[in-house]
Amino acid sequence: MARISKETASFGSFLIELVVYAVFVFAYFFLVLHFLGHWVKHLFDQYRTAYAAVALALIVVQGIVLEMLTTALLKLIRRREE
């Protein structure tokens, strides 16, 4: 019984962290991607080499930032479980 309630609690905290993550992501969509779209399209049409470099830099930076964010969120979940 205690084990079930512990699993339910950890699943609940995981869902909370997922909601926090979703809020971050939606803010990102509307604040960053909205403004980025036209500039990136301009680079794609006019300066293809710069576009290639910017595209790679964007995905690498996002990868590192989201890795840090998800690691922090998962650590929070584990701390709550303990």
Place this chain on the structure above:
Amino acid sequence: MDFLISGTHISPIYLMVVGFVIGILGGFFGVGGSFLAGPALFAVGVPMNFVVGTDLAHIVGKSIVAAKRHRMLGNVDIKLGLIMVIGTILGVETGAQIIQQLKRHRNVDAVVAVAFVIVLVGISAFIGWESWQTSKMRKTERAGKSPSKRKLKQDASAIAYVAKYVQGLHLPPMVSLPNSGIARISLWTILVVAYVGGVFSGFLGGGAGYVRMPALVYVLGVPTHVAVGTDLFEVVISASYGTFTHALKGNVDILIALVMHTGAAIGAQIGATLTQYFHGTRIRLAFVPLPLLGAALIVYSLITGHHLK
């Protein structure tokens, strides 16, 4: 949401969910997930040349997350990964050149889609057969042994003789891979495996982990857990190169990749953590239906001509 570069209109929620599912699968199986991401993008009307390049870009971001997680779990053979990068980059360039040739002949969609289906069904059938054979072999071997003696990362394969033969080839220079439990192996065999994976990556998109991960296990004899982690590490470097070269050729819609990656980032963490709880044979067996799902999506789009808007 309008994606101006590829001229498509796709729901960001759809892209995030696809990214999340692919993230879990990628973290668990050590594959980029292009066997699902490619068909999922094609199914909502993204042109095939953009599918190939965009998928590679999304894989760069996602693999950073999963590779770091696997490194913490001790599943990455960095020496093997760095050697493989050389062969993979040469292969990616070959694959990207094939795509360019097909673009000139205006039949890139049909050729890539049909090739994708053949490769996916072939891999699924092979891994299914091998894992089933290995499971039978393990059951027979275990008959008299205590279950407590078994370890999660212990690996077995019904076709282990292939890896033994490859490791026995004496083609200098020879290298040792202690992290993978390989005493001596020819550098050329590693480069050939990586080159073939790279050609698939450049031609069909993604990191081609669906080819490279099984090849690491069956051809080179790397334990499944290490194959998963090393493949992801290697994919970070080779997919970065692939993204750049495809972006130069106008095949990358980076905004689609960024949106997909937001879902994939959290999925990859979950998937990588899950590998601790499964035997190598079970990981491979669970992999079997996934390429078939991707193949079914492509066949649906090809036969009906409809896209899942």
